[in-house]
Amino acid sequence: MNKKKNFWQGTAFKTALIGAVSALVLVVSYLKGIQLHAEGQFTLIPLWLIVLATFLLLELLLFAILYCGAMLIDHFGKKNHAKGTAETETSAEAFRASEARSQEAEEAFIQRRKEAMKEYVHRAVAPILEEEDMQDFWNEYEAWIDDSTYKPTGRRWKWKQGKDVKHLDMRHLTWNLAKRMGMDNGYNTVVCGAFIKEMFPDLCSGVEVTTLSQCLKADGNKGYVVIDNPDPGDSIAFHYHEP
Numbered sequence: 001m002n003k004k005k006n007f008w009q010g011t012a013f014k015t016a017l018i019g020a021v022s023a024l025v026l027v028v029s030y031l032k033g034i035q036l037h038a039e040g041q042f043t044l045i046p047l048w049l050i051v052l053a054t055f056l057l058l059e060l061l062l063f064a065i066l067y068c069g070a071m072l073i074d075h076f077g078k079k080n081h082a083k084g085t086a087e088t089e090t091s092a093e094a095f096r097a098s099e100a101r102s103q104e105a106e107e108a109f110i111q112r113r114k115e116a117m118k119e120y121v122h123r124a125v126a127p128i129l130e131e132e133d134m135q136d137f138w139n140e141y142e143a144w145i146d147d148s149t150y151k152p153t154g155r156r157w158k159w160k161q162g163k164d165v166k167h168l169d170m171r172h173l174t175w176n177l178a179k180r181m182g183m184d185n186g187y188n189t190v191v192c193g194a195f196i197k198e199m200f201p202d203l204c205s206g207v208e209v210t211t212l213s214q215c216l217k218a219d220g221n222k223g224y225v226v227i228d229n230p231d232p233g234d235s236i237a238f239h240y241h242e243p
Contacts, residue, residue, distance in 0.1 A: 113236045114145060117177055120238040124173060128165050128224045130158040141177065144195055148186035152199040167203040167212065169225040170196050175216040176228045180236050189213040 121138055129137060140152040159165045174196050178187035193213030197204045204212065220227030231237050 113180065114142070116236050116238060117145060117180065118142070120176070121173070124176075124225050128160055128163040128169070130160055133158045140199060145177065145181060148181070148191055150195075152195060154198045154201040156202045157200070163224065165203065165224060167196060167200060167207060168219060169223040170200050170203060171212060171216045171218070172220065172223060172225045172227050176225075176238070180230055189216055192216055 118138060121141055122134065125137060126134065137157065143150045144152065171192075174192045178192050181187045183189070183192075190209070190213050193209040193211075193216070196212050197207070197209045217227050228239050
C-alpha cells in the first residue's frame with residue numbers, strides 16, 4: 001500500500017503524467033499541422049516543421065500554466081501553514097497565560113488562607129498560652145499546614161496560670177484548621193489525631209490516637225477553643241470566640 005502511494009505521489013508518476021500530456025499535445029499538433037497544410041496555409045513550410053512548431057508552442061504554454069499553478073499552490077500552502085502555525089502559537093500562549101493566572105490565583109489563595117490561620121491561632125491561643133511559647137506554637141502548626149505529614153516536636157507547653165487547658169481545646173483548634181485545609185486533602189481525622197498526640201504529649205497522656213481522631217468535634221461548644229465551622233461563602237473565614 002505504501003509503495004503504491006509513493007508511486008502516485010513520486011517522480012515516476014509526475015514523469016508519466018508529463019509524458020502522457022506531451023503525447024496528447026503532439027497528436028493535437030500533428031492534426032493542427034495537417035489542417036493548416038491542407039487549407040493551403042503555410043504551403044511553403046514542410047508539414048513536419050509546422051507540427052514541430054505547434055508542438056513546441058503548446059508545450060511552452062502548458063508548462064507555463066503548470067508552473068504558475070504550482071507557484072500559486074506553493075504560495076497559498078505556505079500562507080496557510082504560516083497562519084496555522086501562528087494560530088497554534090497564539091493558542092499555546094493563551095493556554096500558558098491562563099495557566100500562569102490560575103497558578104498565581106492559587107498561590108494567592110494559599111497565602112491568604114495561611115495568614116487567616118495565623119491570625120486565628122494567635123487570637124484563639126493567646127488567652128491560654130504564655131507569650132514566650134506563642135511563636136514556637138505557631139511554627140509547629142505552620143509546618144503542619146505546609147505539609148500534612150509533618151511530625152511536630154511535642155513538649156509541655158507553658159499554659160497561663162489558672163488555665164486548665166485540655167486536649168479538648170487542642171482537638172477543636174486542630175479540627176478548625178484541618179477543616180479549612182480540606183480534610184479530604186490529607187488532613188483527615190486520623191492525621192489530626194496523630195498530630196495532636198505528638199504535639200501535646202502531656203495533655204494526651206493515656207489517650208490513644210484513635211480516640212482523639214474519633215472525638216475531634218466532641219463537646220464542640222465547650223473549652224477555651226470551640227468548634228468553628230467555616231462559612232458557606234468563605235471557606236477560610238474564622239469566627240473568634242473569647243474565653
